[in-house]
Amino acid sequence: ITHLVWLRNDLRITDNKALHAACSNPDARVLAVFIATPQQWKRHHMAPRQAAFIHANLLEVQRALAERGIELVSQECSDFPAAVNWLVSFCRQQQVSALFYNRQYEINERRRDEQLEQALTGMTTCHGFDDGLLLPPGDVKTGSGEMYKVYTPFRRAFIQRLTESDVTSLPPPRPRGKVIANAGVGAFNYPPAEAGAAYPAGEEAALRRLRAFCREQVADYLKLRDFPAIAGTSNLSPYLAIGVLSPRQCFNRLRAECPRVLEEPQSGAFAWLNELIWREFYRHLMVAHPALCMQRPFIAWTDRIRWNRSETDLQAWQQGCTGYPIVDAAMRQLNHTGWMHNRLRMICASFLVKDLLIDWRAGERYFMSQLLDGDLAANNGGWQWAASTGTDAVPYFRIFNPTTQGERFDPQGHFIRRWLPELAEVPDKDIHQPHRWAQKEGRELDYPLPIVDHRQARLDTLAAFEAARRFD
Ligand code: FAD
Structure with missing residues (x-):
């Protein structure tokens, strides 16, 4: 008998339910497989640095499994349908009696697994785990x-x-025979990137x-x-x-x-x-609510909001050039490292939606394209929370003031200075409104003026939300 473990979003050997179950029969031959799906990743805006992180961690898993006598095959298929086809023929070729995997909960992933189970009926038994x-x-x-x-x-x-x-x-699997050679994992067909030294690979x-x-x-x-x-x-x-x-x-x-x-x-x-x-x-x-995977808001009426479609505003936000130091420093942290502090994710998301009145989905997409920790559920949940289109108990009139948020959570501007060297000379007490200081001192700053007036933007946003809700 042959057991196949399909690794997906579970790149570890310890406490891995599918792997543990596949190894529970000491007589079974155990194989593992990982399938990269670059076209699917692109469609979901996965950050190249996250793909690089997957690659680095996959190598670690492959090494750890090889030490235990388990071969990990890495395959590339363009998308999910291609992955299903490939797996079916792989199972046939290897005479796989049982397939083990840990469930993924996004809608496309669930449909893919249903299709696979159907295609394998009568040939390979499938065991899915909530892991x-x-x-x-x-x-x-x-x-x-x-x-x-x-x-x-x-x-x-x-x-x-x-x-x-x-x-x-659960413990990692016990060795099941001789150490085997490491086959290696070819580069993914995805834009090259570095995951960054701050996150060494491996469990x-x-x-x-x-x-x-x-x-x-x-x-x-x-x-x-x-x-x-x-x-x-x-x-x-x-x-x-x-x-x-x-x-x-x-x-x-x-x-x-x-x-x-x-x-x-x-x-x-x-x-x-x-x-x-x-x-x-x-x-x-x-x-x-699978509609959350399909760009739908949790609160339906918010889909009637008339969003600002300005590409210039969107780009200013993406590049960290809004003139609001806390927002800009945070966006530069994201762009440089792929990680952003949770407080800053809330501030930046709120700024895009409530100050620029840009559709939260544009922000969700951009975050995904940069994040090393990109995760559909958490990212979507965070964005819908910030945009007041989600499950939050506080309604849409919670609007963060980006200046006071900065003053509260980065009082001396230590974080801001790390990412905005152009503000190095601005004193602590003025760091959140540097142009006010520059004007007083007769100085010039190589830093953009605020692209919106927060007080006015707040009123416009409230009006836009109210207009959309009126027809509910
Ligand atoms: P810690 O504070 O140490 O928290 C521990 C773990 O709990 C995190 O690693 C994470 O897995 C989980 N977690 C923490 N906060 C949240 C939260 N609010 N929602 C869901 N899980 C949480 N998190 C992601 O993992 N991926 C994303 O794509 C993502 N996008 C976000 C987008 C927005 C707009 C917002 C407001 C939040 C988002 N978060 C996301 C949640 C949160 O910001 C990050 O999980 C957190 O900053 C990660 O840092 P940490 O590991 O040091 O967190």
């Missing part, structure tokens, strides 16, 4: 059996279910970071997490996004360091768990 979440979608429901539409009650119910569930992490690097964070930093998380100049968050998102790390590993490590995490809602540990639960929330929501 990339602490609790499977559909496991946390309201009294009337529906998915929650608001986060806080979801979290309450989620924690209850979590205490009743087995979320133990060992990810686990080291997780351990250090839970031991040394999580206690201060609540205090520090909103200040982008401070490394107060875990920086684990690139690993979680492609499954180099599992949320069970995160939760179990957290619980090992902070055994009372669930009883101490005011603790840093609980605040961090809360973020992991946001991650779950958006995935559960996407499964309950």
Whole structure:
């Protein structure tokens, strides 16, 4: 008998349900496969640096599996239909008796898996696992059996279910024979890029970071997490996004360091768990509302908003040239590193939608094209939250003021200075409104003037939302 593990968004060998199940029969020959689908990635605007990160992590998985006598074959197919065809013939050729994979929850991925299962009927048995979440979608429901539409009650119910569930992490597979040669993974047919030295590939690097964070930093998380100049968050998102790390590993490590995490809602540990639960929330929501994968807003009437279609405004935002220092510094961080601090993602998303009145989908796409941690559910959830088109309990009139957000969360401008060297000489107290200072001092700044007046933009946005809602 031959067992085939299809690795997708689970590029690790520890705590991998599909891999573990495939290896549970000591007599089976176990093979693993990864299929790159560059055309599909392009359609979903996946960042080249994320593809590079996948490649680097795939090499690590291949090495770790080879040490255990398991071959990992890497194949490239243009898109999902081609991948299904290739897999079917691979299963036939290798006489695969059972196929194991961890479920992905986006609509195209789910359709692909259904097609594959159909095509393999009678030849290969398929085993799908809920692996990339602490609790499977559909496991946390309201009294009337529906998915929650608001986060806080979801979290309450989620924690209850979590205490009743087995979320133990699984060990890596035992060696199954001689170490085999590493076949290597050819370059993907995707624009070349670097993932960046800040995120070394491999689950060992990810686990080291997780351990250090839970031991040394999580206690201060609540205090520090909103200040982008401070490394107060875990920086684990690139690993979680492609499954180099599992949320069970995160939760179990957290619980090992902070055994009372669930009883101490005011603790840093609980605040961090809360973020992991946001991650779950958006995935559960996407499964309950597949339209979220199809560029639809959660609140239907927001589709009637008359958006500003200015390419110039969009580009100014993308390039970090809006004249609002906190927004510009954040966008440059994104463009240079592929990562952006959560507070800044909220500020930049709010600015694009509420100050420039640009369709949130343009921002969602652009983020995806740059992010090392690009993840449809989290990115879509974040954008719809910021745009007030989503499940947020606060309605559309929450509009961030980019200047006061900067003053609150980067008071001395340490973060801003890191990314906007042209503001080096502006004193701390003026860093959020540098032109006011320049004018007073009779200086010239090589930095754009604000492209909108926030007070006016706020009024225009409120009017645009109200006009759209009136016909609801
Ligand atoms: P930590 O604060 O250490 O949090 C731990 C983990 O929890 C993160 O690694 C992440 O997996 C998860 N998480 C944290 N916050 C959120 C959240 N609000 N929603 C969902 N999961 C969360 N996160 C992504 O992983 N991919 C995205 O594409 C993405 N796009 C976003 C777009 C917008 C507009 C916004 C507002 C948020 C987005 N987020 C996204 C969520 C969040 O900003 C990042 O997960 C976080 O900044 C990653 O840094 P960290 O690993 O240090 O987070």
